Amino acid sequence: MTYTLAEEDYLKTIYKIAERQGVPVSTSAIADLMQTRPASVTDMLKKLAEKDLIDYKRYHGVSLTKAGARWATQLIRKHRLWECFLVDKLGYNWDEVHEIAEQLEHIQSDTLIDRLDDYLKNPKFDPHGDPIPDASGAYRMRYQILLSDLEIGQQAILVGVREHTSTFLQYLDQNNLALGVNLEILEVLPYDGSLRLRLAEENPLLISGQVARQLYVRQITSAV
Amino acid sequence: MTYTLAEEDYLKTIYKIAERQGVPVSTSAIADLMQTRPASVTDMLKKLAEKDLIDYKRYHGVSLTKAGARWATQLIRKHRLWECFLVDKLGYNWDEVHEIAEQLEHIQSDTLIDRLDDYLKNPKFDPHGDPIPDASGAYRMRYQILLSDLEIGQQAILVGVREHTSTFLQYLDQNNLALGVNLEILEVLPYDGSLRLRLAEENPLLISGQVARQLYVRQITSAV
DNA sequence: TTCGTACTTTAGCCTCGTCTAAATTTAGAC
DNA sequence: GTCTAAATTTAGACGAGGCTAAAGTACGAA
Numbered sequence: 445m446t447y448t449l450a451e452e453d454y455l456k457t458i459y460k461i462a463e464r465q466g467v468p469v470s471t472s473a474i475a476d477l478m479q480t481r482p483a484s485v486t487d488m489l490k491k492l493a494e495k496d497l498i499d500y501k502r503y504h505g506v507s508l509t510k511a512g513a514r515w516a517t518q519l520i521r522k523h524r525l526w527e528c529f530l531v532d533k534l535g536y537n538w539d540e541v542h543e544i545a546e547q548l549e550h551i552q553s554d555t556l557i558d559r560l561d562d563y564l565k566n567p568k569f570d571p572h573g574d575p576i577p578d579a580s581g582a583y584r585m586r587y588q589i590l591l592s593d594l595e596i597g598q599q600a601i602l603v604g605v606r607e608h609t610s611t612f613l614q615y616l617d618q619n620n621l622a623l624g625v626n627l628e629i630l631e632v633l634p635y636d637g638s639l640r641l642r643l644a645e646e647n648p649l650l651i652s653g654q655v656a657r658q659l660y661v662r663q664i665t666s667a668v
Numbered sequence: 669m670t671y672t673l674a675e676e677d678y679l680k681t682i683y684k685i686a687e688r689q690g691v692p693v694s695t696s697a698i699a700d701l702m703q704t705r706p707a708s709v710t711d712m713l714k715k716l717a718e719k720d721l722i723d724y725k726r727y728h729g730v731s732l733t734k735a736g737a738r739w740a741t742q743l744i745r746k747h748r749l750w751e752c753f754l755v756d757k758l759g760y761n762w763d764e765v766h767e768i769a770e771q772l773e774h775i776q777s778d779t780l781i782d783r784l785d786d787y788l789k790n791p792k793f794d795p796h797g798d799p800i801p802d803a804s805g806a807y808r809m810r811y812q813i814l815l816s817d818l819e820i821g822q823q824a825i826l827v828g829v830r831e832h833t834s835t836f837l838q839y840l841d842q843n844n845l846a847l848g849v850n851l852e853i854l855e856v857l858p859y860d861g862s863l864r865l866r867l868a869e870e871n872p873l874l875i876s877g878q879v880a881r882q883l884y885v886r887q888i889t890s891a892v
Numbered sequence: 893t894t895c896g897t898a899c900t901t902t903a904g905c906c907t908c909g910t911c912t913a914a915a916t917t918t919a920g921a922c
Numbered sequence: 923g924t925c926t927a928a929a930t931t932t933a934g935a936c937g938a939g940g941c942t943a944a945a946g947t948a949c950g951a952a
Contacts, residue, residue, distance in 0.1 A: 530780075533787060534780070534783040534784065534787055535783065536783070540779075543777070544775065544777050544780055547775045547776065547777075548772075548775060551768065551771045551772060552771065553767070553768050553771075555764075556754075556758070556768055559758040559759065559760070560758065563757060563758055
C-alpha cells in the first residue's frame with residue numbers, strides 16, 4: 445500500500461493534533477495547522493475515510509484508525525531519523541532541519557529507513573528530544589514534565605522542546621539552553637510566571653512563562 | 669526558482685536523450701523514456717518553453733536552454749551523490765539504488781546537496797562510474813570507450829556501465845564484472861560479436877556483443 | 893511533384909488537490 | 923425549547939498533469 449504526499453501530510457497532522465488535544469480532531473484544527481481551507485480538509489477526510497485510515501462522521505471530527513495511526517507513526521519515525529542524519533552526519537543545527545525532513549519523510553522504500561536507522565546506531569530521540577518509534581511503531585514516552593511546572597529550588601535536565609520554530613530554537617541557542625543542560629529554578633515571578641534559572645557556571649537567566657511552557661525537563665530526584 | 673516534480677523529470681529526460689542522441693530531442697523519444705503519451709509530452713513542452721527551460725518549435729523537437737541544462741545538471745548531481753550515499757554509507761548494492769535516488773533527487777534545499785557532497789568526500793564518480801557534476805555543474809568526462817570497440821589482445825579496466833537496470837547489474841555481479849576489474853580480450857566471435865574475456869585469476873568469460881556494448885572501459889596503454 | 897506514412901499537435905475529457913461561496917448542522921445562550 | 927453564531931459540508935470551479943481520438947505536418951518514395 446502507498447499513499448500520496450497530501451494524504452501522508454494529513455495523516456501526520458491528524459496524529460499530531462490527536463496527540464496534543466485528543467480526539468476527535470476537528471476539521472478547522474487540521475485546516476489551521478496545514479495552512480489550508482476547511483473545505484479542502486473535508487474533501488480529503490472523505491478520501492482518507494474511504495481508505496479506512498480515519499474514522500469520520502460528518503460534523504463530528506475524526507480519529508485515526510489503527511491502520512492510519514500505524515502509517516502516521518512510520519512517517520514520524522522517518523521524519524525524526526532524517527533529522528538525526530542531518531544534524532549528526534551533515535552538521536546542521538537543530539533549527540535548520542525541519543523543512544528538509546518534511547520532504548525526506550515522504551521517500552518511499554521498503555528498506556531505506558531501517559538501513560538509515562542502523563547507520564545512525566538506532567537513536568531513541570531526535571535532535572529536539574522527541575522519541576523515535578522503532579520499526580514496529582513502538583517508542584518510549586519521554587518524561588513529560590514542563591519546565592513551567594517545577595517549583596523554586598528544584599533541579600532538572602532539559603530533555604525536549606515543544607515548539608520547533610527556528611526563531612524559538614535560535615533563542616534557546618543564544619541562551620545556552622541545549623538539550624542535556626542542568627538547571628535549577630531560582631525564582632518564579634508571581635506577576636507573569638517568568639522564571640529565573642541557574643545554568644551551570646553562568647549568570648542567572650530569566651525566561652518567560654511562555655518559554656518555560658515549551659520546554660520538557662526531567663526532574664533530578666535530589667535524594668530518595 | 670523552483671520547479672515541480674514533473675517538470676524536473678522532463679528536464680532530466682531531455683538532458684539524457686540529448687546527451688546520447690544529440691539535439692533536437694523528439695516528442696516521442698521523451699514519451700518512450702518516460703512511459704507516457706506523446707500528447708502529454710507536447711503539453712509539458714509548452715510549459716517548459718514558457719519558462720525558458722527549453723527551445724521548442726512545433727513539430728521540430730526541443731533542446732535545453734542554458735537555464736534548462738543548468739537545472740538538469742544539478743538534478744544529475746543530486747541523483748548521483750545520493751547513489752553514492754546509499755551505496756557507500758547505507759550498504760546498498762549498485763543495482764538497488766536507482767529508484768530511491770530518483771526520489772531523493774527532488775528534495776529542495778539550498779544547502780543539502782553541498783553538505784552531502786562534503787560528507788561523502790566529494791566523489792567524482794557514482795557507483796555506476798558516471799561522473800558527478802560539481803556545484804557549478806562542471807564535471808570530468810569519463811573515458812568513453814565501449815568494451816565492444818576493443819580488439820583481440822587489448823587490455824582494459826572496467827570504468828562504467830551504460831545500462832542501469834537491476835537485471836543487467838546483477839548479471840555483472842554474478843560474473844565478477846565490477847568497476848575497476850582488469851580484463852583482456854581473448855577472442856571475438858565473428859558470428860555475433862561475442863567476446864571471450866580474461867578476468868584476473870579466473871576462467872575465461874564469454875559475454876555477448878550486446879553486453880559488451882553496455883560497458884565502458886579505459887584501455888591500458890601497454891607501452892608507448 | 894505528389895503521396896503515404898509516421899510523427900506531432902489539438903481538442904476534449906479525467907483525477908487530484910485546492911479554492912470560494914452558499915447551504916447546512918451543531919451547540920451554546922437565553 | 924428556540925435562536926443564533928460558529929463550525930462544517932456541499933456545490934461548482936480551477937490548475938497541474940495525464941489520457942484518447944482526431945486532425946495536422948513532415949518527409950521519403952515513386
